[in-house]
Amino acid sequence: MFPYSSGKYQIPNPNYRFIPQGQYYNPYSEPSWAWWHYPQDFGGSYRLPAPQRLTFVLVHGAWADSHFWDDVAEVLRSHGNTVHAPEYAGHGSDPNKNVTHAMISKSVVDYIKHLNLHDFILVGHSFGGTVIQKVAEQVPDRIKRLVFWDAFVLKDGESLVDQLPPPTRQGFEALRKMSNDDTIMLPFETFRAMFVNTASTEDAKHFYTSVAPEPAKPLFEKLDLKAFYALPTPKSYVYFYQDNVLPQGEGYGWHPHMSTRLGLFRLIVGDGDHFTDTRTRPAYLAQKIYDASRD
Template sequence: METLHGNSDERRLVFVLVHGAWHHGGHWAATAEELRRRGHKVHAPTVTGHGPGAARNVTHTDGVASIVDYLDEHQLNEIVLVGHSFGGTIISKVAEQIPDRIRRLVYFNAFVLPDGGSVFDEIPRDMARMMRRSLVDGTVMLPFEMWRERFVNDADLAVATRTFRTLSPEPVAMLEDHLDLRQFYKLLDAGRLRSSYLYATDDNSLPPGEASGWHPRFSSRLGLCRLVQMPGSHEALLTRPGLLARKLVEAGRD
């Protein structure tokens, strides 16, 4: 494996960054730039059904297929596959299909669902009700107040407002679909998938605590995994891209 600048502690990695709900691949731009500056290769595809003008009548299976197709089209191997938030559900299913092409899975404040689970099963009921009240044409939108207070709580109002305008309605099926993850957990148990959990400690998008927050609730489902922590909100990819890039390397390296 090629090293960077003669530094044996940091080897050239191939990152594939999978975004969360309401986001698209472009939201990774600043973080991807930092990773490339450090010498790594970076891809940030958009999950089908996401981004401005995308068709929204899609399922979770469609979303997974769009990422597998991207990896095939670009002939990517030895991948550090990163999932942010909802993106964690995508990378778990992608890993079932191409386990031998993945160097490591990295869950960045991401959902690690149990077999048969859905995203809506894992979020507070009041949050799910609020989202469902916004249901229009099979999509749900995040209210600005929730975005500002829970998602970008480490940014000022101007940044919160500007970034909110870049979000798009989320196909509700992505959050409601219950996932068969038996193969994913078989691969984990067999040691065929290595994983890391990257936890931004100021994340308030889910209520903090062992039973309701991101860590250790989701990280513990990975079994033996590497835990990396950093300060920052759920949207550290927008508010702290330089630090996030460094921590992604810590999470993704051997």
């Protein structure tokens, strides 16, 4: 909608108040709101607080691997933050596609324990939202905040496919049946229309080269999430309103349908789609994730 630069953003960005914000007002992610309330020095200038340094654990979604976060992680690190992007079972270089949701979440938990991480921001994108729900149950005392970026927030006893419109679910079921290793491979036309709808055709074709078949079983498993909904961990939701993976309204969509399941949460909004901004505007996405994560 607006011609944002893909260049480096300061985090927090002192000029961010001059960037058009679209149709959604969000006091949490607009430094312009906070700017008016910052104390002045003796010269009448506004004093911005020192940037908070954070530790992030970034969890990717389906049809992706940990390299999904490479550019965003680079931006966050360039501003003094510590960033980890674990790979999980059935993805990346793992040839075994016969994995369960429990195996996937255990991969992330093992990574966190191996590095002895504490006081970190756990970020989940898309299917990764269901992963961080289960990870949070297992290491709640290590997590500073949970951040969901256009991510599934399942209710107790639900599966991811339970949250898909019937035509999408039926399409996934058909693709699963066509597979000889119980995976689902997105056709380019589906990826183009749903995941990278704001990208140019050239960029969409380039992005598609990184898409790999997704293990189907974890998408259909119903999860016990009673422990998740008892956690007091602070939560945030980052919503990009051009994301076309889920239709808005009629009982579907990222926000408010998914986001409000978190109870009390911080909302940050942006104007991107489901995938494109990780490659074309990583500094913009990094700013949104940072806004969702800071105290």
